[in-house]
Amino acid sequence: MHRTGDLYGHFQTLEQQKDSATLGMWIFLVTEVLFFGGLFLAYTINRSAFSVAFGAGSNTLDIRLGGGNTVVLILSSLTMAMAVWSAQVGKKQWVTRFLIATLALGSVFLGVKVVEYKQKFDHHLIPGHNFDITYCSNNPSACNLSGKALEDETNELNKAIEAEKRPEDPRQVGITSLNSHAQLYFSLYFGMTGLHALHMIVGAGLLLWLIKGSFAGRFTPQYNTPVEVVGLYWHFVDIVWIYLFPLLYLIERHL
Amino acid sequence: MSLGESRVSEHIVSPKVYLVIFTFLMVGTGATVWAAFRNFGQFNIVIALAIATVKATLVVLYFMHARYSPKRTQLVIVCSIFWLAIMLALTLTDYTTRTHETQPGVSHLSQPAAFDFYSA
Numbered sequence: 001m002h003r004t005g006d007l008y009g010h011f012q013t014l015e016q017q018k019d020s021a022t023l024g025m026w027i028f029l030v031t032e033v034l035f036f037g038g039l040f041l042a043y044t045i046n047r048s049a050f051s052v053a054f055g056a057g058s059n060t061l062d063i064r065l066g067g068g069n070t071v072v073l074i075l076s077s078l079t080m081a082m083a084v085w086s087a088q089v090g091k092k093q094w095v096t097r098f099l100i101a102t103l104a105l106g107s108v109f110l111g112v113k114v115v116e117y118k119q120k121f122d123h124h125l126i127p128g129h130n131f132d133i134t135y136c137s138n139n140p141s142a143c144n145l146s147g148k149a150l151e152d153e154t155n156e157l158n159k160a161i162e163a164e165k166r167p168e169d170p171r172q173v174g175i176t177s178l179n180s181h182a183q184l185y186f187s188l189y190f191g192m193t194g195l196h197a198l199h200m201i202v203g204a205g206l207l208l209w210l211i212k213g214s215f216a217g218r219f220t221p222q223y224n225t226p227v228e229v230v231g232l233y234w235h236f237v238d239i240v241w242i243y244l245f246p247l248l249y250l251i252e253r254h255l
Numbered sequence: 256m257s258l259g260e261s262r263v264s265e266h267i268v269s270p271k272v273y274l275v276i277f278t279f280l281m282v283g284t285g286a287t288v289w290a291a292f293r294n295f296g297q298f299n300i301v302i303a304l305a306i307a308t309v310k311a312t313l314v315v316l317y318f319m320h321a322r323y324s325p326k327r328t329q330l331v332i333v334c335s336i337f338w339l340a341i342m343l344a345l346t347l348t349d350y351t352t353r354t355h356e357t358q359p360g361v362s363h364l365s366q367p368a369a370f371d372f373y374s375a
Binding site for chain 2: 023026027038044045063067071077081235238242245250253
């Protein structure tokens with residue numbers, strides 16, 4: 001394993017050895033771009049076909065939680081970059097501190113995600129038999145909805161229900177249609193944020209491994225390839241979220 | 256062979272640069288939310304994607320050091336965007352031009368009946 005930072009026989013210089021490692025991570029990230037790209041493609045096609053239902057689904061998400069998480073994740077990218085810098089200039093203690101900060105911020109992100117998923121579960125927004133996007137406007141007390149928020153939500157839903165049906169159809173047709181299309185939105189929401197969260201969990205595991213190595217003082221100006229390479233991965237996961245946030249949370253927010 | 260002093264030059268990005276980039280990313284996030292609450296019609300999505308792409312580019316260039324990487328690595332990054340563009344462009348040209356045979360000019364996707372098994 002690539003542990004000590006010694007020069008292996010098949011490389012000419014340490015620089016070449018490190019460049020090869022980062023190139024390897026980049027090539028893996030290319031496959032990741034195409035992996036997530038397929039989901040973004042599915043999202044684009046479905047959103048263009050069912051824009052009303054996607055707007056209604058997006059409006060059930062909490063911008064404060066999603067936006068807060070965006071800030072947390074970008075901050076964690078900053079601390080990750082600072083961990084790489086600390087290793088490059090030989091500040092061993094700061095490598096550990098910045099890595100722990102990155103792990104902590106990543107955990108906050110995942111914790112907020114748990115709160116959001118729980119809320120969707122409570123509000124009958126998990127695709128499947130019990131899915132009902134009108135649940136909150138019909139049971140406002142169960143969703144802590146009241147006053148203007150309830151009025152806004154009901155208005156938005158009624159507009160979407162009207163848009164989903166032909167003029168001569170009864171209201172129920174609109175509700176059924178909106179529910180089936182909104183499930184496409186929520187399938188993509190859970191699929192994309194779930195896959196993103198899975199990448200965060202893998203990243204957290206890698207950070208734990210780095211923190212262990214960092215406590216042992218392994219990362220120095222001469223050898224910091226693991227920090228650099230895990231950093232690339234972490235920043236990539238950040239980029240995925242930079243796209244997910246506006247695409248999932250911010251559809252049809254204007255009145 | 257031991258490491259010794261043989262570590263060769265690498266570009267070290269200073270914390271000041273990281274902080275400036277972080278500030279830009281925060282401003283970008285704020286701008287994204289701000290723009291989403293205003294009605295730009297068709298351009299809402301264009302603005303959102305443009306801001307996200309600027310943010311992603313900043314992350315790639317500075318946090319991921321692409322600006323200071325060897326040309327070979329930069330080529331790999333450009334290739335990933337190129338392949339992604341192929342996948343998006345070719346699939347979307349198909350989806351936007353293919354129509355349902357029974358109703359000329361109407362995308363088969365915009366016909367709710369095709370997806371009604373969800374509520375069956």
